[in-house]
Amino acid sequence: MNKEKHFSRNEQYNVYVESKIPKTKDFPTLIWAFLVGGLICVIGQGISDILMLIVPTMGIEEANTWMLIILIFVASFLTGIGVYDRIGVFAGAGSIVPITGFSNSITSPAIEFKKEGIIFGLCVKMFSVAGPVIVSGLVISFVTGIIYLLF
Amino acid sequence: MDIFLTYLKVFCVGGFICMLGQILIIKTKMTSSRILVLFVCIGAVLEALGLYEPLIDFAKAGAIVPITGFGRSLAKGAIQGLKEMGLLGVFAGGLTATAAGITCAVISAFIFALIFNSKTKKY
Numbered sequence: 001m002n003k004e005k006h007f008s009r010n011e012q013y014n015v016y017v018e019s020k021i022p023k024t025k026d027f028p029t030l031i032w033a034f035l036v037g038g039l040i041c042v043i044g045q046g047i048s049d050i051l052m053l054i055v056p057t058m059g060i061e062e063a064n065t066w067m068l069i070i071l072i073f074v075a076s077f078l079t080g081i082g083v084y085d086r087i088g089v090f091a092g093a094g095s096i097v098p099i100t101g102f103s104n105s106i107t108s109p110a111i112e113f114k115k116e117g118i119i120f121g122l123c124v125k126m127f128s129v130a131g132p133v134i135v136s137g138l139v140i141s142f143v144t145g146i147i148y149l150l151f
Numbered sequence: 152m153d154i155f156l157t158y159l160k161v162f163c164v165g166g167f168i169c170m171l172g173q174i175l176i177i178k179t180k181m182t183s184s185r186i187l188v189l190f191v192c193i194g195a196v197l198e199a200l201g202l203y204e205p206l207i208d209f210a211k212a213g214a215i216v217p218i219t220g221f222g223r224s225l226a227k228g229a230i231q232g233l234k235e236m237g238l239l240g241v242f243a244g245g246l247t248a249t250a251a252g253i254t255c256a257v258i259s260a261f262i263f264a265l266i267f268n269s270k271t272k273k274y
Binding site: 026029030033034035036037038039040041042044045046048064065067068069071072073076077079080081082092093094096097098099100101102103105106107110111112114115122123126129130132133134136137138140141142144145146147148149 | 157158161162163164165166167168169170171172173174175176177183184186187188190191192195196198199211212213215216217218219220221222225226228229230232233237238240241242244245246249251252253255256257259260261262263264265266267268269
């Protein structure tokens with residue numbers, strides 16, 4: 001009885017919280033995510049094409065790796081000057097899912113926690129988001145390799 | 152015209168992958184960290200099944216730049232390492248393929264974190 005009452009109060013509270021949360025409009029963020037994500041990919045393709053024009057000996061894999069390096073570096077810089085987070089406010093996943101979002105997720109906590117010291121702030125917190133990504137990626141790549149080894 | 156079509160494909164596929172992420176965020180209220188983990192896993196699994204290479208042939212950077220491309224490199228590296236070095240390659244391959252990206256991300260993060268201070272958020 002008492003528990004039920006408690007539960008319903010919790011639910012009431014949830015409804016109250018729900019009504020107070022600022023509503024993000026779903027549809028515009030979808031469009032922005034599409035546009036920004038697509039634009040970042042187009043910029044990447046442009047960099048890769050220009051690199052292959054400038055250095056004709058460069059293979060496509062090499063050009064793509066350079067392209068990723070340039071994108072990561074630029075995104076890190078944009079995070080540093082505070083521009084990337086402003087894009088992220090309206091673009092949502094459009095700024096998270098491209099490789100630039102990965103770079104942003106490393107740089108942003110590194111800057112945030114610099115106050116706590118270079119080693120225990122910057123260097124430790126740097127991997128608070130990227131750590132899980134790298135770990136899960138490595139695990140799945142290892143499992144893939146083992147499966148290919150067995151079959 | 153040919154170039155325009157290529158870039159249109161890049162734009163649409165890249166945008167579509169990002170839109171999938173946004174749909175997940177809206178529907179499940181996932182944090183960005185989980186989205187990244189999920190997409191890396193999806194990319195690696197698709198590569199392991201041999202479905203991601205055709206997508207790259209079709210959309211080029213549109214499939215490489217999203218984080219699924221990172222997962223693809225990890226899986227591809229492990230498979231390639233297996234062919235070249237056997238079991239040792241399975242251990243070494245994944246990181247070898249993505250080493251440039253990770254190192255660049257860490258180094259640029261380190262440099263810019265030393266240079267810039269955190270901004271007070273105004274929005």
